[in-house]
Every structure is written in structure tokens, then in C-alpha cells.
Amino acid sequence: xxxxxxxxxxxxxxxxxxxxxxxxxxxxxxxxxxxxxxxxxxxxxxxxxxxxxxxxxxxxxxxxxxxxxxxxxxxxxxxxxxxxxxxxxxxxxxxxxxxxxxxxxxxxxxxxxxxxxxxxxxxxxxxxxxxxxxxxxxxxxxxxxxxxxxxxxxxxxxxxxxxxxxxxxxxxxxxxxxxxxxxxxxxxxxxxxxxxxxxxxxxxxxxxxxxxxxxxxxxxxxxxxxxxxxxxxxxxxxxxxxxxxxxxxxxxxxxxxxxxxxxxxxxxxxxxxxxxxxxxxxxxxxxxxxxxxxxxxxxxxxxxxxxxxxxxxxxxxxxxxxxxxxxxx
Amino acid sequence: xxxxxxxxxxxxxxxxxxxxxxxxxxxxxxxxxxxxxxxxxxxxxxxxxxxxxxxxxxxxxxxxxxxxxxxxxxxxxxxxxxxxxxxxxxxxxxxxxxxxxxxxxxxxxxxxxxxxxxxxxxxxxxxxxxxxxxxxxxxxxxxxxxxxxxxxxxxxxxxxxxxxxxxxxxxxxxxxxxxxxxxxxxxxxxxxxxxxxxxxxxxxxxxxxxxxxxxxxxxxxxxxxxxxxxxxxxxxxxxxxxxxxxxxxxxxxxxxxxxxxxxxxxxxxxxxxxxxxxxxxxxxxxxxxxxxxxxxxxxxxxxxxxxxxxxxxxxxxxxxxxxxxxxxxxxxxxxxxxxxxxxxxxxxxxxxxxxxxxxxxxxxxxxxxxxxxxxxxxxxxxxxxxxxxxxxxxxxxxxx
Numbered sequence: 001x002x003x004x005x006x007x008x009x010x011x012x013x014x015x016x017x018x019x020x021x022x023x024x025x026x027x028x029x030x031x032x033x034x035x036x037x038x039x040x041x042x043x044x045x046x047x048x049x050x051x052x053x054x055x056x057x058x059x060x061x062x063x064x065x066x067x068x069x070x071x072x073x074x075x076x077x078x079x080x081x082x083x084x085x086x087x088x089x090x091x092x093x094x095x096x097x098x099x100x101x102x103x104x105x106x107x108x109x110x111x112x113x114x115x116x117x118x119x120x121x122x123x124x125x126x127x128x129x130x131x132x133x134x135x136x137x138x139x140x141x142x143x144x145x146x147x148x149x150x151x152x153x154x155x156x157x158x159x160x161x162x163x164x165x166x167x168x169x170x171x172x173x174x175x176x177x178x179x180x181x182x183x184x185x186x187x188x189x190x191x192x193x194x195x196x197x198x199x200x201x202x203x204x205x206x207x208x209x210x211x212x213x214x215x216x217x218x219x220x221x222x223x224x225x226x227x228x229x230x231x232x233x234x235x236x237x238x239x240x241x242x243x244x245x246x247x248x249x250x251x252x253x254x255x256x257x258x259x260x261x262x263x264x265x266x267x268x269x270x271x272x273x274x275x276x277x278x279x280x281x282x283x284x285x286x287x288x289x290x291x292x293x294x295x296x297x298x299x300x301x302x303x304x305x306x307x308x309x310x311x312x313x314x315x316x317x318x319x320x321x322x323x324x325x326x327x328x329x
Numbered sequence: 330x331x332x333x334x335x336x337x338x339x340x341x342x343x344x345x346x347x348x349x350x351x352x353x354x355x356x357x358x359x360x361x362x363x364x365x366x367x368x369x370x371x372x373x374x375x376x377x378x379x380x381x382x383x384x385x386x387x388x389x390x391x392x393x394x395x396x397x398x399x400x401x402x403x404x405x406x407x408x409x410x411x412x413x414x415x416x417x418x419x420x421x422x423x424x425x426x427x428x429x430x431x432x433x434x435x436x437x438x439x440x441x442x443x444x445x446x447x448x449x450x451x452x453x454x455x456x457x458x459x460x461x462x463x464x465x466x467x468x469x470x471x472x473x474x475x476x477x478x479x480x481x482x483x484x485x486x487x488x489x490x491x492x493x494x495x496x497x498x499x500x501x502x503x504x505x506x507x508x509x510x511x512x513x514x515x516x517x518x519x520x521x522x523x524x525x526x527x528x529x530x531x532x533x534x535x536x537x538x539x540x541x542x543x544x545x546x547x548x549x550x551x552x553x554x555x556x557x558x559x560x561x562x563x564x565x566x567x568x569x570x571x572x573x574x575x576x577x578x579x580x581x582x583x584x585x586x587x588x589x590x591x592x593x594x595x596x597x598x599x600x601x602x603x604x605x606x607x608x609x610x611x612x613x614x615x616x617x618x619x620x621x622x623x624x625x626x627x628x629x630x631x632x633x634x635x636x637x638x639x640x641x642x643x644x645x646x647x648x649x650x651x652x653x654x655x656x657x658x659x660x661x662x663x664x665x666x667x668x669x670x671x672x673x674x675x676x677x678x679x680x681x682x683x684x685x686x687x688x689x690x691x692x693x694x695x696x697x698x699x700x701x702x703x704x705x706x707x708x709x710x711x712x713x714x715x716x717x718x719x720x721x722x723x724x725x726x727x728x729x
Contacts, residue, residue, distance in 0.1 A: 028420070028421070029420045030416065030417060030420040030421040033413075033416050033417075033420070037413065130504060131503065131504060133504075133505055133508065137505075138504055138505040139432070139433055139434055139504045139505050139506070140433045140434055140437055140457050140459060140505050141408055141434045141437070141438065143437040143438055143440070143441050143465070144437075144441055144465065234409075238408070238409045238412045238413075238438070239412065239438070239441040239442065239445070240408065240412070240437070240438050240441060242407075242408035242409060242434050242438065243434070244407045244408055244409060244434070245409065281413070281417065284402060284403055284414070285402065285417065285421075285422075288364045288365070288401065288402075288403050290365075290403060291365055
């Protein structure tokens with residue numbers, strides 16, 4: 001018990017951030033790109049896990065808010081020349097606004113029907129992005145989203161001359177770390193505890209006077225907003241927003257990352273994101289039969305670690321500790 | 330014994346895996362293209378074509394005395410994956426050039442990365458006019474594909490010769506590609522034949538499983554002829570549903586389709602159910618009755634062997650030609666520096682199995698398509714293009 005408490009007292013977000021800061025200095029240019037992608041995906045999966053792990057809501061359409069964030073930020077920055085400092089939070093607000101509208105209907109349904117309705121709304125968003133040529137660029141997407149002005153990062157003392165990709169990486173990990181800190185507080189707050197209560201026993205939560213739908217809707221909006229932030233970063237990182245970002249396969253991918261890493265731990269989904277991005281890039285550069293290899297690896301991981309990678313590691317650590325502990329204790 | 334065999338195999342595998350690393354001094358061409366999912370239908374033959382070109386050039390001693398090396402990657406037909414691969418190929422694998430991508434989302438996305446890294450990128454199949462539109466044009470993007478403007482204009486030129494038609498309808502997939510091609514067709518037909526009226530326009534969605542409503546709605550307007558831009562699997566579904574409803578009989582098979590449904594890739598699966606008598610096109614007719622260039626004949630045989638398919642594909646030529654174009658550019662520049670190769674490619678004329686092509690000042694190749702009436706031929710169990718004729722309505726005249 002003490003050990004677990006000790007693990008919890010470590011400010012993991014700060015630790016990981018301080019390690020990640022060194023990637024541009026120590027790694028290759030490609031590592032920086034990979035790091036940026038993993039950081040963005042990590043934020044995306046943590047926002048989903050607020051629904052999945054904390055509140056017990058299975059969303060099959062979380063990519064909708066990611067995509068809305070990407071398009072909102074991209075359109076503001078490219079079409080209207082709005083600076084990043086305004087476009088970035090605006091993307092989160094717009095994504096959260098759509099999450100509020102869609103969520104209003106979704107939380108009225110339970111379990112499977114909730115999942116199906118989230119998927120339906122996501123596909124509606126996809127159809128709009130795919131067809132509204134004048135605004136979203138239709139199937140061609142919205143290429144050439146500009147990088148934000150980041151010269152100020154290089155002018156910070158001790159950083160020296162950085163490439164724009166390095167600067168954007170640093171901005172990304174800073175934004176992701178701040179978001180993690182906020183989400184962590186949300187989950188630990190009384191509000192977060194109520195969400196967990198709803199997950200474990202919704203009838204009882206209603207019985208003790210909680211407005212279950214309102215809490216679920218609030219979680220849905222917060223999750224949508226942070227997914228929008230992740231999408232905004234992703235659009236700039238990929239230099240474009242595309243209808244693929246909203247397609248159901250993206251929602252499935254982020255669900256796989258979350259479950260692969262472990263939904264019962266805050267750091268489970270980011271580990272899943274790291275694993276999937278890394279696996280994908282390693283396998284696709286060696287074989288074009290990547291779906292087969294990836295499928296087998298995922299199958300083994302999911303069977304071998306039923307609680308996800310982090311769940312499996314924690315269980316293994318506990319077993320090891322019990323084995324090493326003297327019997328009489 | 331067995332253990333030793335396994336060890337020997339393992340060693341051999343290690344050596345093979347390390348070999349490419351020793352192949353120093355090769356000119357590396359990154360090639361992201363869809364190799365899984367429905368888009369692989371086009372991606373695989375394009376890649377095979379590119380691999381054939383690399384093998385052919387290397388057999389002749391390579392380019393500037395250096396061998397070419399193709400680095401194919403599965404882009405999964407997704408723009409963000411194509412961007413990730415393009416970055417990986419440039420930064421990690423040190424690709425000197427990029428070629429490939431299939432869809433109209435992948436190509437502009439990779440174009441941005443090519444611009445950022447100052448690496449020449451040639452797209453073999455993306456038709457969207459916006460790829461090389463002034464706002465998006467930069468020194469490193471080149472396109473070796475027809476575009477939606479050319480496609481619509483070619484259809485209009487063909488239809489303008491059907492003297493007795495007055496009422497024309499259109500049907501095309503409801504997204505940028507279909508909308509742009511139809512817009513170009515309508516503009517051109519109004520110019521060529523002011524007497525023609527557009528009586529109906531249908532916009533089924535991409536991948537529509539049931540065209541019945543669109544077919545009956547169109548038939549109720551009694552058009553004399555139809556310009557269609559459905560392609561691939563959508564065209565196959567459309568034909569299977571339109572035939573029993575008497576759609577083709579009603580318009581006397583006067584339909585022109587600019588979506589390469591004259592390619593063997595589509596005619597073969599439809600077989601005897603093909604609406605014979607319609608007009609369509611292909612980048613490569615493959616089966617070329619009439620005046621087939623000698624170079625093409627030999628090339629098609631090689632292509633069929635390489636694809637291990639008795640009738641080959643109408644798309645392999647795009648991959649093959651892109652590599653030839655790049656090689657010609659490197660040869661002329663005398664360097665693999667992308668800035669020099671980019672300058673060399675503008676205005677460059679080079680040979681392809683289907684004739685000479687060149688890049689114009691707008692970085693577009695003057696690639697048109699081979700059009701013709703789709704007819705029965707006793708030698709083949711499917712429709713072929715009768716007397717394939719090269720249509721390239723854009724100003725640069727090319728014949729061979």
C-alpha cells in the first residue's frame with residue numbers, strides 16, 4: 001500500500017516532461033517528429049480515458065472532437081490569419097461546444113446505444129468535413145496550415161538555435177503537460193470522484209442525489225475540449241487537416257491505444273499511444289504486411305496483459321514484490 | 330542438424346537485412362502509396378510499375394553511374410500517414426526524392442513536406458487541379474497525371490461529335506474530384522455545343538451501394554447522352570444495377586466516362602456485362618489494336634509478367650513513367666540536388682512506353698488519356714478500347 005502511495009506522490013507529468021525536453025538535443029530530427037506525434041496522441045487518449053476509464057462511457061466517435069479541433073485551428077490560422085495564441089484555445093472551445101450539443105443527446109442513452117450514437121455523430125462530422133469543399137477543402141483537406149510564430153522559444157536563454165520542428169515539439173510537450181496537469185486535477189477533484197462513482201454504480205449515484213446525466217455530459221464536454229486541443233496541435237504538426245482525422249477508424253485507433261495501455265491508470269493510455277505509434281512506424285518500414293504483424297502483436301499484448309501494458313506491469317511488479325517478501329511477514 | 334539449419338538461415342537473413350545498408354551511393358526514391366485497403370487496387374500496380382522502371386534503369390547501369398533504390402511504404406490511403414512516411418523517408422532513410430501517393434488528399438499533404446524539406450516530389454495519380462494551382466505551387470512539386478480539367482474537357486470534345494444529341498445528363502461521385510471534373514465538362518460542352526442543354530445532374534456519394542434511385546431519377550429526365558465520372562468499384566456497381574433497369578438501352582449506350590473505366594482493371598471484372606458501345610479512357614489501354622508503339626508492346630509483356638496477371642493493369646504505366654521522368658531530370662541536371670533537378674524537370678521532354686511526355690511551366694506533365702469506344706473483341710472475354718486515341722485538350726500538343 002505504501003509503495004503504491006509512493007508511486008502516486010511522484011509528479012509523473014513533470015518527470016516525463018523534464019525527460020522529454022531533451023529529445024531535440026539528444027535524438028535525431030526524426031525522433032523529434034515521432035516525439036511530437038506521441039505527445040499529441042497521448043493527450044488525445046488521456047482525454048478519451050476521462051470518458052472510458054473514469055466515467056465508464058465507451059465513445060466510438062471521439063475522433064470527431066479531435067477533427068473539429070484540427071479544422072477549427074487550421075481554418076482560423078490559415079484562412080483568417082488568426083495567431084496561434086487565440087486559435088489554439090478557440091479550437092478547444094469549439095470542440096467542447098460540439099461535444100456539448102452531441103453529448104446532450106448521447107448521454108440520454110446507455111451503454112451500447114451511447115456508443116452507437118457517438119459513432120453516428122462522428123460520421124456526420126466526417127461527412128460534413130468530406131463534402132463542404134468551400135470551408136474544409138473536402139476530400140483534399142486543408143493543406144498548408146502555417147506553423148505558429150515560435151521564434152521566442154529560441155531566444156530563451158540556454159536553448160540556442162532550434163529548428164521550427166524542434167520549437168513546435170517543445171511547444172507541444174508544454175501544452176500536453178499543462179493539459180495533463182489540469183486533467184489530473186479534474187480526476188482527483190470531487191467532480192472526478194463523482195464520475196468514478198457513476199462508472200461503478202450509476203443507479204446508486206442517482207439514488208444518492210447525483211444528476212448522472214449532467215455529470216456525464218460535463219465529462220463529455222471536458223473530454224471533447226481536450227481532444228480538440230490535441231487535434232489543433234496535430235493539424236499544425238501534419239501541416240494540414242484532413243477528413244481522415246474524423247473517420248471512424250481514427251476513433252477505433254484511439255480506443256485501441258487506450259485499452260492497450262490500460263484504462264485503469266492515468267498513464268496507461270499514453271503508454272498505449274507510445275507503443276502503437278512506435279510499433280506502427282517500426283513495422284511499416286520493414287514490411288507491407290503490417291496489418292498482419294500489428295494484429296498478431298496486439299492480440300498477444302491484449303491476451304498477455306488483460307489490464308493493458310501498465311496494468312500488466314503493475315501486476316507483475318506486485319507479484320515480484322510478494323515473491324521477494326519473507327513468508328512470515 | 331536442424332538447429333544448424335536454423336542458424337544458417339538466421340545468418341542468411343541477417344546478411345540480407347544488412348545488405349541494403351551497404352548499398353552506399355544509391356539514389357533513394359521514397360514511394361508512399363496505398364498497399365492495403367480498397368485503394369491498393371490502384372496503389373499496387375502503380376508501385377509495380379515503379380519497381381519495373383527501377384529494375385530497367387539499373388540494368389542499364391543506373392543514373393549518373395549510380396543505382397536507383399526504391400523505398401516503398403504503405404500510406405494506407407490516409408493523408409496523415411503519408412505525411413509521417415514522407416518525413417520518415419526524408420529524415421531517417423535519407424531519401425533523395427519522393428514519388429507516389431494516390432489520393433487527392435495524400436498528394437497535397439506530401440507536397441507540403443516536400444516543400445519544407447526541399448525535396449522533389451512527383452505525384453503519379455492525383456488529379457486535383459489544386460495540387461499545382463498557383464497558391465500551392467512550389468519548385469519541388471510535379472504531377473505526372475491527368476487533371477480534372479483535362480478529364481472533363483476530353484469528355485466534352487468527344488460528346489460534341491455526337492451530332493444528334495440535345496439533352497445531356499451527368500452523374501459523378503459527390504466530392505471534389507467529381508464536382509471539378511463535371512464543372513470542367515459542363516463549361517466545355519457549353520462552349521463547343523451551345524445547342525446542348527444539361528437536363529439532369531446526379532451526385533451519388535463515393536462508395537454508394539445502391540444507385541437505383543439515381544438511375545431512375547436520371548432516366549425520367551430522358552437524356553440523349555450522359556457524361557459519367559464514376560470509377561473503379563463504384564462504376565462496376567452502377568453498371569450492374571443500371572443494366573436491368575434499361576438505362577443504357579434508353580440512352581443508346583451514349584455515355585462517356587472519364588474515370589478510366591476503359592482500363593482492364595475495370596473491364597475484366599465486368600466481363601460480358603460491360604455496357605459495350607460507351608466511350609471511356611485509360612492511362613494505358615494495355616490492349617492496343619491499331620497503331621501500338623513498338624516500345625509499348627514489349628513493355629506491356631514485361632508489365633504482365635511482373636504483375637503476374639494475364640491482362641496486366643492500366644495503372645502500372647503511371648508508376649513506371651514517374652520514375653523515368655525523375656531519372657531523365659537527374660540525368661539532365663547531372664546531379665541529385667533537388668534544386669537542380671527541379672529546374673531540369675521544367676520543360677523537360679522524356680520517353681514513356683506510351684509516347685513522349687513533358688512537364689510544362691506549371692509543373693504538370695501533359696498527360697492526357699487514351700479514349701475510345703468500348704467494344705467486344707472475340708480474342709478477349711471483356712471490353713477493349715477500339716482504336717485508342719490520345720486526348721490531351723491542354724495546349725501542349727503531343728503525338729508519337
